[in-house]
Amino acid sequence: MPGSVASPRLRLADDNRAAMGAEAAGDAEDPRSHWFNAFGAVRRETERRAALLSAEDQVVQSMPDASPTKWHRAHVTWFFEQFLLRPHDKNYRAFDERFAYLYNSYYVSAGPRQARPRRGLITRPSADEVTEYRRHVDTAVLRLIETADNLAELAPIIEIGLHHEQQHQELLLTDILHAFSLNETHPAYDPHWQWPQPTRANRAGARSAAPLAGIHTIGHGGNGFCFDNEQPAHEVMVQPVRLASALVTNGEWLEFMAEGGYTIPRLWLSDGWGTVEAEAWQAPGYWSNVDGAWFSMTLGGLSPIDPSQPVCHISYYEADAFARWAGKHLPSEAEWEVAVQNERLADAFGIVWQWTRSAYAPYPGYQAAPGALGEYNGKFMVNQIVLRGSSFATPDGHARATYRNFFYPSARWQFTGLRLAEYQG
Numbered sequence: 001m002p003g004s005v006a007s008p009r010l011r012l013a014d015d016n017r018a019a020m021g022a023e024a025a026g027d028a029e030d031p032r033s034h035w036f037n038a039f040g041a042v043r044r045e046t047e048r049r050a051a052l053l054s055a056e057d058q059v060v061q062s063m064p065d066a067s068p069t070k071w072h073r074a075h076v077t078w079f080f081e082q083f084l085l086r087p088h089d090k091n092y093r094a095f096d097e098r099f100a101y102l103y104n105s106y107y108v109s110a111g112p113r114q115a116r117p118r119r120g121l122i123t124r125p126s127a128d129e130v131t132e133y134r135r136h137v138d139t140a141v142l143r144l145i146e147t148a149d150n151l152a153e154l155a156p157i158i159e160i161g162l163h164h165e166q167q168h169q170e171l172l173l174t175d176i177l178h179a180f181s182l183n184e185t186h187p188a189y190d191p192h193w194q195w196p197q198p199t200r201a202n203r204a205g206a207r208s209a210a211p212l213a214g215i216h217t218i219g220h221g222g223n224g225f226c227f228d229n230e231q232p233a234h235e236v237m238v239q240p241v242r243l244a245s246a247l248v249t250n251g252e253w254l255e256f257m258a259e260g261g262y263t264i265p266r267l268w269l270s271d272g273w274g275t276v277e278a279e280a281w282q283a284p285g286y287w288s289n290v291d292g293a294w295f296s297m298t299l300g301g302l303s304p305i306d307p308s309q310p311v312c313h314i315s316y317y318e319a320d321a322f323a324r325w326a327g328k329h330l331p332s333e334a335e336w337e338v339a340v341q342n343e344r345l346a347d348a349f350g351i352v353w354q355w356t357r358s359a360y361a362p363y364p365g366y367q368a369a370p371g372a373l374g375e376y377n378g379k380f381m382v383n384q385i386v387l388r389g390s391s392f393a394t395p396d397g398h399a400r401a402t403y404r405n406f407f408y409p410s411a412r413w414q415f416t417g418l419r420l421a422e423y424q425g
């Protein structure tokens with residue numbers, strides 16, 4: 001195994017971070033070297049995360065929303081095969097034509113595909129064959145980067161493929177944690193894993209940042225990579241509001257529970273209360289009560305709840321109910337982004353994604369990219385809620401202030417928490 005995941009935060013090695021950074025694309029490095037290094041760094045990180053898992057671990061699908069590790073490893077590889085190699089490398093020969101069906105996720109215009117809830121049934125190809133598939137595609141992509149006379153044209157496809165793979169690096173961990181949470185022996189993904197430490201500003205707790213108000217610009221308008229859902233940049237009107245500089249902690253969540261948070265219907269949205277009843281929720285995801293003490297299933301196995309740590313595995317419904325109980329609100333995504341622009345938030349990145357109260361909708365004038373890659377984000381802009389920031393499992397160099405993550409409001413297997421907002425009289 002090529003080494004365990006670093007604790008407490010998962011990190012790319014320094015050379016890998018630099019390879020994905022904007023600086024590396026500048027004067028000091030020619031584009032061919034930049035993309036060669038960046039591609040290798042991201043592909044290695046996926047395998048580093050998967051290396052802690054056995055072939056048996058890699059095949060399981062514990063629910064329709066969660067995909068097997070082996071599927072993640074192959075799907076991100078198919079992405080390069082489908083969108084880069086097949087259309088742009090006339091010498092490319094597919095590793096196995098049948099893989100397109102197995103590893104296409106949701107790209108309708110790329111052809112038929114395995115139904116999502118049935119990804120765990122793909123026992124063949126084996127994990128070793130997926131490793132061979134990855135090597136085959138790696139070799140072809142690196143050769144293309146070295147030889148293409150239209151690299152500038154190909155670079156945006158390579159770049160989105162790498163950011164796509166980084167998204168799956170986080171999903172690989174959230175999905176295997178869900179599988180392990182259903183195993184009564186509480187397997188540890190990495191026995192050395194620990195919760196990330198919040199900053200002192202977060203632990204000092206709950207002091208709100210200075211208020212924000214007025215007209216501000218949000219969205220991605222500058223240089224560097226972004227997904228299409230971050231554009232266009234546009235002006236927003238922010239009402240006078242203070243965002244908590246701190247993330248909500250487990251200790252605060254225990255107070256909410258002690259005051260009957262999960263038993264008082266008036267605190268909940270109707271759909272949220274329906275989910276509380278249907279799922280018998282009494283605590284955040286992965287929490288269990290052992291002889292009167294609360295524990296949580298983590299990547300390090302079953303761990304006692306630390307009241308000083310930010311709460312995690314919260315759905316939007318729970319975040320919304322907590323805010324109502326606290327007499328406060330969830331921030332909008334615009335308020336969150338403006339607060340980050342003004343450096344008002346502690347732990348905006350690298351601990352837990354933060355639910356906002358914003359529906360995942362297109363920005364004014366949004367247009368999806370042309371072609372099959374236009375299916376990446378735009379077609380999901382209904383019935384989901386935006387999260388901002390990043391989590392400890394997000395690869396370094398992946399998230400940014402304008403980044404829009406999104407999940408259904410009942411989802412809580414991601415590394416999700418919250419911070420509160422307070423409006424001024």
Ligand SMILES: [Fe+2]
Pocket residue numbers: 075105164168
């Ligand atoms: Fe994907």
